[in-house]
Amino acid sequence: MTHLETPPQPAPGALSPGTPGPAPVLPTASCPPGLSSAEDTHGGSLPSPANPWHTVLPILAVLLLATTLQLRHQGRSWWCACGGLDPVATDIWSPHTSQHLFDPYSFTHILHGVVFCGLLAVAVPRLAVAWRFAAAVALESLWELVENSTFGIERYRTATVSIGYIGDSILNSLADILCCSLGFALAWHLGWRRSLVLYLVVEAGLLLTLRDSLTLNVLMLVHPVEAIRAWQMPH
């Protein structure tokens, strides 16, 4: 921050004494520490650094369109076969689960965003948050494609409690990606300690109300435990 120790110099070509006109601009006087280099070192007005969101948002739009087309290609339907327009399905044992926009499992997708935010903060701390957000959305989109592939659906049916799973509707998948985005933004604003509390509270709430949660879901997909599956079955 050497410029802060340098006494202000008249700008080149400054008006001669006595000449009426605007006062000469003192260099760097209003430049906050840490944000100085572009104008100081080059002495001119450089274009400000590009806002990464201007690049990230169009990329995400294309990514979501590609995900939508790929889900359709994998045979997913757009919406629940019941045709009802209710945006929320509350009963996880009903055939409406994963077919409307939101259901109790939407909370696990919010937690996906929280986890991605934390992992990316550790893995690529120097990457702009816009690009980390893009990475989280890309990971969630990839997850939706795998979950809704023939392999993914079969795995859910055999290993977890989702016996009648037929894959998400496309709009449910897009809502899942939206939930993940919200989870990322939430975690970004909350910081890691409060995000950890949020994660534990949501997990506890899901366990108490559904006998399922993100952690159990992942465990049962990777390494099914029959005793847990029996406990999760409807009584």
Ligand SMILES: [Zn+2]
């Ligand atoms: Zn329905």
